[in-house]
């Protein structure tokens with residue numbers, strides 16, 4: 378099925394009825410969406426009752442209603458809310474207005490957040506516990522708490538009769554596509570990795586526990602709330618296990634900004650020196666930063682090198698911004714080094730290292746050049762490349 382804006386059948390009696398948002402380019406006014414996104418909502422029809430799993434971002438609510446009309450849905454008994462963030466919950470008040478008999482089904486924490494965020498009354502809710510089941514007649518929704526993907530209240534629904542896990546943000550991908558099923562598409566893998574890096578990575582430990590919690594569920598389909606549906610769940614489960622594992626790669630993310638070319642020269646020299654030592658280098662110019670690409674780069678790179686000139690005695694603000702973002706994302710990076718050029722004096726190193734409060738990293742010797750780098754500076758960059766190689770050898774990822 379390729380038509381985007383129509384209700385899409387997942388299986389008989391199960392439909393994706395949400396909205397594809399091809400035009401959205403930013404999420405949370407922070408995260409770039411180069412490929413748009415979708416807000417998936419699922420209609421499940423049992424022999425006695427009908428449930429809607431999540432809604433859509435409020436500006437797209439008319440599309441959800443249109444899809445329900447296409448399917449001839451006149452009654453909805455339950456609106457399941459897996460996550461209080463408004464791209465999934467924001468349509469609930471309008472749903473309740475249109476389907477006044479519906480109850481919002483969620484856990485206590487999510488209920489309280491929905492009452493705060495959407496000004497809903499407690500009487501609108503049916504509150505469920507972890508593992509509790511709700512029969513629709515011939516189909517059963519089992520609620521599974523999977524906290525911190527990526528808010529504290531998040532949960533999923535498992536439909537044992539059809540072996541489908543409705544995982545909400547967990548396993549999602551910001552990808553606007555009319556293709557319903559992911560298969561093993563490279564584009565889906567990359568979008569899911571970008572999503573993991575930007576949204577899930579700070580909660581790596583909790584995600585590991587959640588993967589463990591669902592590992593014995595028989596699964597034919599994982600249906601997230603963003604992007605295509607996984608008809609081969611192994612594809613995304615293996616990717617997640619790899620991303621959350623403690624394994625790092627023999628890679629350096631080299632993110633720099635340069636005003637007059639001196640720091641750029643240092644970054645380029647260091648990149649060559651690392652490549653000569655058979656270390657993969659992912660280079661980013663922070664002046665043209667795509668936050669998502671930087672986040673993807675640090676999913677499993679062993680080392681981060683940041684290059685920053687000194688501005689007004691401190692770090693260039695673009696480098697400070699990138700450092701703040703990396704610190705918030707809490708990658709499993711093990712080593713960090715700073716390089717950069719300065720004019721007369723400065724506190725670039727102190728400022729940037731002071732921003733890495735949440736990273737458990739070993740800081741390598743910085744390399745600072747006064748003005749344009751010269752022989753002694755290049756020699757120091759060679760020593761830094763040697764130090765990176767030695768560290769990678771120590772942890773068994775380089776020869």
Ligand code: FEO
Nearest residue numbers: 460462464465546
């Ligand atoms: Fe897709 Fe956390 O909302």
